Amino acid sequence: MEPMELYVQSMQQTDHNLREQARLEGQHEVVLHAMNGQAIYAPIDLSMPNLRILDSGCANGRWLQDLAKSVAPTQHSYVGTDVADGAFPDHAPENFTFVKQSITDPWPDSWKGSFDIVHQRFTLAAAAKLGLLPVVRSLADLLKPSGWMQLIEPDTDAIPGNAASASQFIDMIEAIVAFSFGHARAFKDLDQVMKDAGLINVQRREVMVPWGATAPTAELAIKGVETPAAVVGEMENVMKGLGIWKDKWNGLEGRLRKELADKGGYERVYVLYGQKKT
DSSP: OOOOHHHHHHHTTTTTTTHHHHHHHHHHHHHHHHHHSSSOOOOOOOTTTTTTEEEEOOTTTTHHHHHHHHHTTTEEEEEEEESSOOSSSSOTTTTEEEEEEEESSSSOOTTTOOEEEEEEOOGGGTTTTOOOOHHHHHHTTTTTEEEEEEEEEESOOOOOTHHHHHHHHHHHHHHEEEEEETTTTTTTTTHHHHHTTTEEEEEEEEEEEEEESSSSSSHHHEEEEEHHHHHHHHHHHHHHHHHHOOOTTTTTTHHHHHHHTOOOOOEEEEEEEEEEEO
């Protein structure tokens, strides 16, 4: 069983516990702030009415909700999908739809060629059993001609200036990527994967996400501590079960939480976007 499958299974068993929801909310806010509040880097005119927008791996739909607020009063159609549906909102506006869907399963035929924007963040680890290209190609198939895809995934290279625990956390994420795909370069080559999937005008931007004491506000600092620390807590048992946990990571959750609160740290993420041919 792949790491992401085990992780999702644990989330389903706990019905998306409150801690996980807090982590996802914090992650969203910290990353969005690092992107200067700009949810979409792809050069699409969001003031055009009646766009159809998909967030794959949407969790509780927070990204979609914030995007809708940022373009109000322009009306679009928003669709959120996730492999686990326990976090879907109980009451959503009429122009929001939430559907249980795995990125490794076939998408509904009626969805193909129907979206102006397909967005996905920190979800491609679930693509390991099929490989990145088939999954990215299936996402691209959902786009209308000239529509845009945006993918966000972590860089696993060490960041100069990060202290010991922050560096070990990034090392841990690299181990997950390497185990899942057989090598640690999976997300580094994602722009080429998008081109191989038939997208054009593919661009890559790198964003430095501040954690803890390096964050610009006290609220983001707190969330920038809890978000990575909670990842360690959620993934430790999964990685131990797969035999890829290292002794040097023992106690990492507590050490990381203290280090980020005192010194801060950074994570680099890739924001990649590409366009479907007309």
